[in-house]
Amino acid sequence: MTTGPSPPPGPDRPHAEALDAADALAAFRTRFADEDPGTIYLCGNSLGRQPMAAARRIEHALKEWAEQLVDGWHGWLDLPARVGDLMAGPILGAAAGQVVVSDSTSVNLYKLAMAARAAVPGRQVVVTDAGDFPTDRYVLEGLGNRRLITADPITGPTVDDVARALDEQVAVVCLSHVGYRSAALADMAAITAAVHDAGALMLWDLSHSAGCYPVALDQCGVDLAVGCTYKYLCAGPGAPALLYVRTQLQERLRQPIWGWFGQRDQFAMGERYDPSPDVRRFLVGTPPVIGLAGVQGGVEVVAEAGLAAIRTKAVALGELGVQLHRAWLAPQGFALGSPEEGVRRGSHLALRHADAQRIHHALARDGRVITDFRFPDTIRLGLAPLTTRFSDVWDAFDRLRALSY
Ligand SMILES: *Cc1c(COP(=O)(O)O)cnc(C)c1O
Numbered sequence: 001m002t003t004g005p006s007p008p009p010g011p012d013r014p015h016a017e018a019l020d021a022a023d024a025l026a027a028f029r030t031r032f033a034d035e036d037p038g039t040i041y042l043c044g045n046s047l048g049r050q051p052m053a054a055a056r057r058i059e060h061a062l063k064e065w066a067e068q069l070v071d072g073w074h075g076w077l078d079l080p081a082r083v084g085d086l087m088a089g090p091i092l093g094a095a096a097g098q099v100v101v102s103d104s105t106s107v108n109l110y111k112l113a114m115a116a117r118a119a120v121p122g123r124q125v126v127v128t129d130a131g132d133f134p135t136d137r138y139v140l141e142g143l144g145n146r147r148l149i150t151a152d153p154i155t156g157p158t159v160d161d162v163a164r165a166l167d168e169q170v171a172v173v174c175l176s177h178v179g180y181r182s183a184a185l186a187d188m189a190a191i192t193a194a195v196h197d198a199g200a201l202m203l204w205d206l207s208h209s210a211g212c213y214p215v216a217l218d219q220c221g222v223d224l225a226v227g228c229t230y231k232y233l234c235a236g237p238g239a240p241a242l243l244y245v246r247t248q249l250q251e252r253l254r255q256p257i258w259g260w261f262g263q264r265d266q267f268a269m270g271e272r273y274d275p276s277p278d279v280r281r282f283l284v285g286t287p288p289v290i291g292l293a294g295v296q297g298g299v300e301v302v303a304e305a306g307l308a309a310i311r312t313k314a315v316a317l318g319e320l321g322v323q324l325h326r327a328w329l330a331p332q333g334f335a336l337g338s339p340e341e342g343v344r345r346g347s348h349l350a351l352r353h354a355d356a357q358r359i360h361h362a363l364a365r366d367g368r369v370i371t372d373f374r375f376p377d378t379i380r381l382g383l384a385p386l387t388t389r390f391s392d393v394w395d396a397f398d399r400l401r402a403l404s405y
Pocket residue numbers: 104105106107133135136176180205207208228241
């Protein structure tokens with residue numbers, strides 16, 4: 001079938017086992033529930049596995065509820081800001097007082113995009129990428145005056161793509177730090193600087209980078225950010241989302257949902273809305289206490305492992321996958337749907353194949369490897385560094401090559 005040089009043989013399983021033996025994070029696997037050790041779970045980019053630390057925090061919150069009833073609110077009221085501060089330094093590279101955990105990513109995106117646009121006088125346009133995650137595109141579409149850029153679907157938006165869309169009408173640019181489909185890693189510092197040069201504000205969605213990449217919000221001069229906690233932060237299904245607003249912007253920004261948890265003196269029950277002077281003004285209503293307990297546990301285990309070690313392993317897991325793709329899958333009609341170089345990728349790999357949907361189902365049923373399928377032709381392999389072994393990657397590719405005849 002192929003006439004060119006034959007592909008390299010590909011690393012063997014002992015090579016993957018040696019990488020596992022040398023893995024500084026190997027022991028973290030045992031800190032997560034694993035009810036079905038015979039199945040390889042490669043969807044941690046969609047829903048992270050359950051950390052025992054999160055289960056313990058949730059059990060503790062249930063006990064507080066049972067024992068303390070309404071008095072529990074003395075401890076729970078400020079959880080959105082407390083859990084925000086817990087993740088700010090180790091996960092987001094942000095000083096305290098700039099992060100809260102509340103609502104969903106979709107709702108936080110709406111709040112911050114509306115607030116940012118209103119804070120840039122005389123400008124109405126919100127710029128985003130046509131290939132961004134659906135909810136982000138829809139929320140911004142609903143705002144009106146949306147301008148789309150069309151970035152390369154594999155390498156993602158570049159500084160030049162963004163610069164071309166900037167003019168004196170643009171108030172806000174909103175992009176994903178790591179693309180949900182290809183895992184392309186955007187140049188946060190350079191894009192943020194270009195947006196600032198054009199007089200606009202920058203809003204990053206960290207859903208696919210928080211917990212798997214050492215985000216440096218303060219250092220990159222980022223204005224605003226949102227992101228999921230139930231992916232690489234392993235906080236549990238539907239756990240509340242993160243929201244970051246740079247200190248210097250907080251008093252200037254007014255979010256559109258005026259709720260009592262954003263009020264300066266909440267229990268004065270005052271007649272008029274008077275927003276809190278700090279990041280709490282971006283809160284709305286009563287916090288989801290059980291969900292926040294899950295975020296606390298997830299953040300604790302990720303912070304203990306440390307983002308530097310997590311990132312190093314993510315790159316190594318991806319590199320093994322790229323090598324195996326090149327050796328085994330490319331000759332069988334697969335194309336890499338992610339940037340080939342580790343430094344340009346987040347923590348998942350996308351594989352494209354004309355028959356991807358069938359292969360994805362067969363891989364789950366016959367191969368016992370859980371991945372996800374993204375219409376029309378993409379299989380995503382989530383390589384969550386705290387729970388994925390090198391031998392899992394090797395086995396998953398071995399089963400993929402057997403199924404993709
Ligand atoms: C997962 C994800 C979301 C999810 O938003 P929800 O409001 O939690 O449903 C949003 N944006 C991006 C980029 C995501 O990857």
